[in-house]
Amino acid sequence: MKVAYLGPAGTFTEAAALRYDPSADLVPCATIPAVAAAIREGAVEKGVAPVENSLQGAVTDTLDVLIHEDGVLVHDELVLPITHDLMGKPETRLDEVRIVYSHPQALGQCREYLQRHLSKAEPRAALSTAAAVEDALRSDVVALAIAPRRAAEIYGAQIMAEGIQDNSNNATRFLVLARQDHERTGEDKTSIGFSFADDRPGLLFSVMKLLAERDINLSKVESRPTREGLGQYYFLLDLVGHREDAPVRDALEQVGELTSMLKVFGSYPRTP
Amino acid sequence: MKVAYLGPAGTFTEAAALRYDPSADLVPCATIPAVAAAIREGAVEKGVAPVENSLQGAVTDTLDVLIHEDGVLVHDELVLPITHDLMGKPETRLDEVRIVYSHPQALGQCREYLQRHLSKAEPRAALSTAAAVEDALRSDVVALAIAPRRAAEIYGAQIMAEGIQDNSNNATRFLVLARQDHERTGEDKTSIGFSFADDRPGLLFSVMKLLAERDINLSKVESRPTREGLGQYYFLLDLVGHREDAPVRDALEQVGELTSMLKVFGSYPRTP
Numbered sequence: 001m002k003v004a005y006l007g008p009a010g011t012f013t014e015a016a017a018l019r020y021d022p023s024a025d026l027v028p029c030a031t032i033p034a035v036a037a038a039i040r041e042g043a044v045e046k047g048v049a050p051v052e053n054s055l056q057g058a059v060t061d062t063l064d065v066l067i068h069e070d071g072v073l074v075h076d077e078l079v080l081p082i083t084h085d086l087m088g089k090p091e092t093r094l095d096e097v098r099i100v101y102s103h104p105q106a107l108g109q110c111r112e113y114l115q116r117h118l119s120k121a122e123p124r125a126a127l128s129t130a131a132a133v134e135d136a137l138r139s140d141v142v143a144l145a146i147a148p149r150r151a152a153e154i155y156g157a158q159i160m161a162e163g164i165q166d167n168s169n170n171a172t173r174f175l176v177l178a179r180q181d182h183e184r185t186g187e188d189k190t191s192i193g194f195s196f197a198d199d200r201p202g203l204l205f206s207v208m209k210l211l212a213e214r215d216i217n218l219s220k221v222e223s224r225p226t227r228e229g230l231g232q233y234y235f236l237l238d239l240v241g242h243r244e245d246a247p248v249r250d251a252l253e254q255v256g257e258l259t260s261m262l263k264v265f266g267s268y269p270r271t272p
Numbered sequence: 273m274k275v276a277y278l279g280p281a282g283t284f285t286e287a288a289a290l291r292y293d294p295s296a297d298l299v300p301c302a303t304i305p306a307v308a309a310a311i312r313e314g315a316v317e318k319g320v321a322p323v324e325n326s327l328q329g330a331v332t333d334t335l336d337v338l339i340h341e342d343g344v345l346v347h348d349e350l351v352l353p354i355t356h357d358l359m360g361k362p363e364t365r366l367d368e369v370r371i372v373y374s375h376p377q378a379l380g381q382c383r384e385y386l387q388r389h390l391s392k393a394e395p396r397a398a399l400s401t402a403a404a405v406e407d408a409l410r411s412d413v414v415a416l417a418i419a420p421r422r423a424a425e426i427y428g429a430q431i432m433a434e435g436i437q438d439n440s441n442n443a444t445r446f447l448v449l450a451r452q453d454h455e456r457t458g459e460d461k462t463s464i465g466f467s468f469a470d471d472r473p474g475l476l477f478s479v480m481k482l483l484a485e486r487d488i489n490l491s492k493v494e495s496r497p498t499r500e501g502l503g504q505y506y507f508l509l510d511l512v513g514h515r516e517d518a519p520v521r522d523a524l525e526q527v528g529e530l531t532s533m534l535k536v537f538g539s540y541p542r543t544p
Contacts, residue, residue: 052497053497054499054500054501054502054504055497056332056497057332057495057496057497060328060329061380079502104397123399124399125376125397125398125399126397127395127396127397167499169499169500169501171501173502204480204490204493205477205480205481205483205484205490208476208477208480209477209481211477212477218476218477219503220495220503220505221476221493221505222494222495223329223492223493223494223495224329225324225326225327225328225329227326227327227439227441228326228441229326229441230324230326230351230443230445231491231492232326233492233493235493
């Protein structure tokens with residue numbers, strides 16, 4: 001099976017794609033919209049993208065693809081613990097390091113370590129943890145990168161320190177995207193997004209009331225801008241149950257009448 | 273008055289700080305936590321940081337400072353329209369450009385323009401729009417930057433194209449932070465954050481019910497991770513009214529009993 005993922009090789013998303021299907025024919029994509037396009041156009045069957053990190057919060061590019069693009073649904077999810085390693089050219093001395101490259105999320109997740117051990121080095125943003133390793137290895141000044149262990153193998157970097165993230169509760173939830181969502185398993189969740197014609201977030205209360213009355217639990221509430229102006233939001237909910245379960249089906253019908261736009265992103269098995 | 277802001281000079285936040293107090297003695301800070309620290313330690317009286325963009329959504333560093341740090345409250349807010357310009361060394365030819373530097377948010381806001389006019393150039397992340405201009409000017413390969421007009425003046429870059437953002441509804445809301453929030457004006461809003469002992473976002477419904485029963489309107493609903501594990505959130509609400517208004521004071525007392533943590537980030541005048 002061909003599986004697209006937010007690449008390049010050596011990122012956590014590649015690790016998630018391999019975990020989802022160890023025998024997959026992996027296709028790296030430069031952006032999350034490119035992963036969605038590969039699925040929509042039939043170049044791949046599935047695609048893997050991060051959606052939420054336990055420290056940094058939502059991966060907004062993935063939410064925005066679900067909201068603004070058609071032809072791509074959520075088919076499954078998986079959760080991976082995140083461990084950041086410090087790596088670079090062999091025999092680099094920590095006290096000589098001037099730049100630490102990584103994806104801004106990884107830099108944010110290692111902020112305390114950097115302040116304690118590399119306070120003289122400038123944190124510098126890279127477009128991915130893998131690109132950070134390349135940047136560090138080809139840098140003219142002494143530089144290191146923060147990246148997953150696998151990136152060191154791929155790019156021939158030496159690991160200087162392991163597990164340097166500030167918080168051990170560091171995990172990322174990934175979505176498996178496809179042209180269809182998942183059939184009912186009996187232990188499912190459903191992701192939806194909606195907005196209101198007038199910009200009153202208070203209407204969210206009415207939607208939550210509909211769900212509460214039917215004993216439908218929520219596992220996530222997010223908001224994203226509609227891009228129409230400040231203060232106008234899409235609300236994104238994850239609710240327990242499959243869209244084919246009677247209470248969920250009934251609730252979604254009612255929610256559709258309250259909202260100006262309702263999009264069901266997909267039903268899929270709940271991760272334990 | 274000394275006013276800290278998320279710098280360096282030439283960023284939109286500098287423009288917001290100048291708009292807030294044209295005669296301020298401006299103090300650039302490298303990060304939003306550094307802005308908060310300058311206020312808390314008394315080095316400045318106020319600080320300006322972006323909190324929300326109409327296209328990209330929340331500025332999570334600012335939300336996280338409100339949630340996780342003490343001694344800093346929201347004192348005021350202001351909204352600025354955002355216009356991105358393309359700039360670089362004089363006489364750069366667009367068809368020779370290999371790299372376009374900017375802050376990831378600005379790159380995201382100009383994605384369509386870049387795909388249409390600079391599809392052969394690689395978008396590359398910089399830590400600020402101002403740093404992007406410096407990166408472009410000192411680059412060995414042909415490079416441009418996306419930044420505010422003022423950055424071109426400061427760094428001596430030439431503007432190649434104006435207003436290249438994909439969406440004209442591009443505005444950013446900035447918070448003015450201080451050691452105290454704002455006295456009651458009669459046209460106020462209040463920002464609060466809370467979490468629940470067990471990780472059921474459905475409890476958010478109970479909080480919204482308390483507010484709805486008192487006719488307190490919401491102008492924003494956000495969630496941020498608690499950093500305790502996936503699926504555990506702080507909820508951030510902006511509600512209409514000052515914390516000293518009787519219905520708001522009463523509602524906040526009740527909300528405090530439902531939640532395991534309630535933090536009032538401050539009351540301040542509503543931007544029309």
